[in-house]
Amino acid sequence: MKFSYVVPVGLLAASILFAGCGSNENNGNTASDSNTTADAQVATTAPGTTEAAADFTAAIDKYRTYVIEQCDAFVKETENFINAVKEGKLEEAKALYAPARMYYERIEPIAEALGDLDPNIDARENDVDATEWRGFHRIEKSLWVEKTTKGMETTADILLKDAQLLRAKVETADIDANLLVTGAVELLNEVSSSKVTGEEERYSHTDLYDFVANVEGAEKIYELLKPELAKIDPTLEQTIGERFAALKTELAPFKVGEGYVSYEELKEEEVRKLSQSLDALAEPLSNMGTILGV
Amino acid sequence: MKDKNPSNPGPSSPELNSKENDSSTGFTGKKVSRRDMLRLTGVGGLGLLLGGGGIGSIIAARSAAAPNRAVQASAALADSIPFFGEHQAGILTPAQNFLCFAAFDLTTTNLSDVKKLFQAWTTTAASLTSGQLIGNVNDNPNLPPTDTGEADGLSPSRCTLTFGVGPSFFDGRLGLGSQRPASFQDLPVFTGDNLEPQWCGGDLCVQACADDMQVAFHAIRNLARIARGTAVLRWTQEGFQRSSGADPKGATPRNLLGFKDGTGNPDVTDRKEMDTVVWNNSGDGPSWMNGGTYMAVRRVMLRIEVWDRSNLSDQEATFGRHRQTGAPIGAKDEFDDLDLKATDASGKLIIPENSHSALAHGDGTVKMLRRSYSYSSGMNLKTGQLDAGLLFISFQRDLVKQFVSIQQRLSKIDKLNEYMTHTGSAVFACFPGTRKGGYIGQSLLG
Structure with a gap:
């Protein structure tokens, strides 16, 4: 859950602008002339190299397909969840809550790039004005703290509408290579900032579901960018792959059936180990931007 | 750095690097704006070829940048202490104002990973101690900068980085069991020890000292960052002494009990x-x-509030020295001989035999080099008292013959024990110095 986000296009534009100035002031050298290896030219999304931008088209298309799949499942599972809420089935609603959220957590950076959708769906208490607080975590509080579904009927209906709106908007959302790169890191930062600390699911303690989903969402992006990354920096590509594997090994013991243990069951040193494994992954992952050039 | 066009002022040009000097010594006097920087790096393709994460790429980045950075380093920065040499710095080096100490645990069992870490730490340490940015992917808008930046433009501030390995480094995970020196093991339990696991041990250590806390912190932060995936922080402690600004003559520093500490070094x-x-x-x-050399580290919590309620004569009897001058009791000057046999008219020893100085001195044949820092870690939430004390650090040729033998004496009857408790303990084997072109720990890791 994060409301401020960097506008990727702005960053890219800045890079193009400055590189462009450089070309003019340096005896007509173009930006692409100064990239001295073939790899560099393939990878760069910098100025004027339209064919370079095209290199990510396949990855972007595949990612959009993934996002749409996740959103479809998200709408479906959210519907099941809110139906349980509206029918007053407390235990069923509690059981459906965390699994439904995982579809959202996998693609969170996209939702964050779509205006108010993220706060409407995923705001925690005190993230927004009390009068505006709605979405999953409002219902979470009712289910686990107030121990009732009563009074949540309208909130449930609005949540489903927000989920459907997200599904509609992702069809045409701007997705570029920069969003993929920063999105993967953002997913892991989400884990570092709120899941590791147990703040995200403060009433249900289902933080590990979100944790796993964020990591899976980041891994999906890594897999889509892997071929490009392997061309530019095979060592980095390999390191990231190894660290994803290591983190998943750390998470494995906490899986129970199709779900995960309550975050309250984790010992302090287990949380710290997860956090440090996550940092070990996020550090090299944050260098995936190398495929975007300069 | 792969820019082959000589007419193109690439990112490694002195003009560009001079940005660190703009506000101080003015290496070239020419200012390079942030905008120019982006333009130049945009053209040069910096980072594109060197980018990437992990240890390998940072090494690559450093070696590519080295020649140009060296120019900058030699141009200024008189408060730089060389990293390379026969012995590690930060041991005989007169203590800087601040300490940032970190113990690490390995997360790998692969010796080659450890070697890579020490190699990356070596190039990084050379940059840190000479006030240069780490790596050279610091201007690519698409990548996190290789240097975290908070020491950008700051002088080296006599920064030293001292590296060591703990006994657990030789526990068999890395296949180095046979290399452990015979007397190098965790310290025995001393009388009165109140050790807490979170302040003990460590596979590796880095002692960062500098005359500026931000410089020292920056060093530990970046070394920990580079270690990710190979080692994780186990414990850290910041420390301070009176600063050289507050005491330009560099008198023996006082500990938090108000007494000079280190006179007998x-x-x-x-x-x-x-x-x-x-x-x-x-x-x-x-x-x-x-x-x-071997390093002993002890985190000693001082019972400040209790100490502050004891009268001056009791305080002086506890140390065996006068508070104001630091002189042995009955003497005038700080550096007067510690006469442990002197008696008063009634035949009573002037310096109590259970005083800290008397016990630490013993018969004078066993010495160690102390290099401690005070610490203050806010408030103890249980007691509401200050959580403050001493991060005791000593260097010696042999831990058992020197530190252990002295500490066994002290722990039993030292009058000072009433006012302190040892909460942390670690020992490290600090490698010999690193030669230029070599790396930290090379004599062990080959």
């Missing part, structure tokens, strides 16, 4: 004494420690 300028007290030689143990 051996003379670090006496080479023979240092060879006797501090440095390992070929007869001492495994050859990889030749020129190295």
